[in-house]
Amino acid sequence: RTDSRLHLCYVGSLEENRFIKSAVEVVSQEPRVKLTLAGMNTLQDYVQDAANRYPNINYLGQVSYWEALKLYSTCDLMFAVYDPAVPNHRYSAPNKVYEAMMLGKLLIVAKNTGFDSLIEREGIGLSIDYSQQAFKQALDYFLANPDMLKKMGKRARQVYARYSWSVMRERLLRAYADLEDVSI
Secondary structure, X not given: OOOOOEEEEEEOXXXXXXXXXXXXXXXXXXXXXXXXXXXXXXXXXXXXXXXXXXXXEEEOOOOOHHHHHHHHHHXXXXXXXXXXXXXXXXXXXXXXXXXXXXXOOEEEEEOOOOOHHHXXXXXXXXXXXXXXXXXXXXXXXXXXXXXXXXXXXXXXXXXXXXXXXXXXXXXXXXXXXXXXXXXX
């Protein structure tokens, strides 16, 4: 890569409870980190304003799915720090988790969001408290340990083989077949 800064990306809905404002605030004060955001929703004006004010924050607007994957492939890490107080966040499995694995990227997620245990168990990122301080500590960790980006990224790509759609499809079909054998 040509830029020595830690490159962080987020593509998705720009709304409250997605840690967008907090990430912007932390990165705006950390010149060693570059943040690229893409998407639309209630915080798009906030994000555009931040991109205009801070040289290490970029806003791309709405992008296609393929452009999102291309963007993710160029970054060092992704984040999906969703507010665990929102019930849906505790039970969801965001596509970002699987996209990160597929692309060999690590992910920062919030604790108590359902997929945090997967990230920790598989060693493919960090799960943090839903706070700016914890997010800053995670970034500081990767700035101090750049070798972990490559190590966890390689691990993410290896782990993806167990979670790819083709593998999950077969598991789902087997589960349905097993249900047919059960009498109710």
